[in-house]
Amino acid sequence: MPGSPRSPLPWRIAGVVLAGLWLWLLADSLWVHALEFHLPRAAFLAIQWSGFSGVAALLVLWLIRLACGNQATRDKLWLAATVAYIPLWHWLVFAADQAGLDGLRVMLAQGGLGGLFCVGLAWVVWLLESAAERVRRRKREALSIPGTQRQPRSWNPLDPDAWFYGQSRKLSQTLAAFCSYSFAFCLAFLMFSRISGCQELYEAPAGGGKPIMVSQQVKIQKVIKKKFVINPFSAIVFNPPPIDDVKLNLAEATAHLYKVGDGSGEGAGFSGGTARGKVRFIRLEYQGGDWDQDFGVGADQNMLIQYGVLTQQKVHTETESRSIAQLKAFPAGKSPPLMYLTGQRNITLSSSEAKILREYLLEKHGMLFGDNGGSGHFHNQFFAMMREVLPNVEPVHIPLDDVIHRVPYPLPFLPYVAPHGGREAWGWKVDGRWVCYYHPGDIGDAWADGHSNVPRPVWEACYQLGTNVIFYAHAEYNQWLEAQKRK
Helix, strand or coil: CCCCCCCHHHHHHHHHHHHHHHHHHHHHHHHHCHHHHHCCHHHHHHHHHHHHHHHHHHHHHHHHHHHHCCCCCHHHHHHHHHHHHHHHHHHHHHHHHHCCCHHHHHHHHHHHHHHHHHHHHHHHHHHHHHHHHHHHHHHHHHHHCCCCCCCCCCCCCCCCCCHHHCCCHHHHHHHHHHHHHHHHHHHHHHHCCCCCCCCCCCCCEECEECCCCCEEEEEEEEEECCCCCCCCCCCCCCCCCCCCCEEEEEEEEEECCCCCCEECCCCECECCCECCCCECCEEEECECCCCCCCCHHHCHHHHHHHHHHHHCCCECCCCEEEECHHHHHCCCCCCCCEEEEEECCCCECCHHHHHHHHHHHHCCCCEEEEEECCCHHHHHHHHHHHHHHCCCCCCEECCCCCHHHCCCCCCCCCCCCCCECECCCEEEEECCEEEEEEECCCHHHHHCCCHHHCCHHHHHHHHHHHHHHHHHHHHHHHHHHHHHHHC
């Protein structure tokens, strides 16, 4: 980077070093993920903060020195501001993301993208005008020479008098430049759309634990009063107490024998999580049916709240939904461990959507939680969808002694509201991991307010089953993240 005339070399060296550092950290955070998988979380964040903040601070100082200097022209200042725009924009998005301000992060990412388009368009207009003026000047100089014949029609797109621009030549040239720039910008954005903030991230809460069942614990307190031995032939008369009065105080409560989570860490959560991470319950949108059955406050939010109560993990305040296409916005390593799908009518899936779901389940290590919302037709629709997504994987019944039915809450039976698709859970397993869990009996209705009038033991077991599935998906995802770090 240029600097003041007295010390250009140190500025240039610092500029080259920090620019290389910024590009390296940016590429690692977007595509490589080497630092995140090989360094402790604190060290990784320290490197990111120091690198991005160092670049931002140097750029601000550089702009101040140029603005205060005597040799900087207006064009030079605009060029310097343009060069500094992207790193400073990225630093603001990064800082908002690290602070957990998701709304601000999205606003900065989208607003900064619009600003980048306008800055680029301004430079295109300026360069086009400058080039057109140079072409016109050369033509005037050529025509001013005696004996010069009129030049043939021009093919130069920078020449506003080019023959292919038609009658409104200046307007046509401007429109052509605008359309060309817009196409190039959109193409570049599609290739580089994974800049932090433009992509969507999922982070679990930090913590740890071991996969041990939560059991019932009965505490018995034995209180024994004094026992008096009385001589029945004694002349002394008094009212003796009962010979033996034993009182049992029974306190039955569900006790957490461990902190619900996975991996090494403090508190309820996951070793691959973050301090700002929260468990989220995301419903999958699809075409053809009623994906939003009992959506939101009616059922999903009740389940999310209960998961927080039963595991003591941090959970999001609201439930969410995403389309199948939106799953592409989540990068590997920051994708939702679980997506919930329910309904009672049709499921229409395109070939591209089937590919996205396949990549989510296999490459991004996600899991699908299917729930039959009320018909045998949906049962057939769901199985047909899974045949399209995973054509080489056959579904099997999941027994009650499987880990997904035992941890953290052991289930003595499979709870359901109505057996629309039978009385047994189905699953699709890949490499020893359940990538899809299908519940046949409308578990979502048991989560809803009123619990569809099923008995209390049933809807309580439905909450516990939902907790098991959510925890299983997050624990498996966390173990995959730890394996990636070890590699």
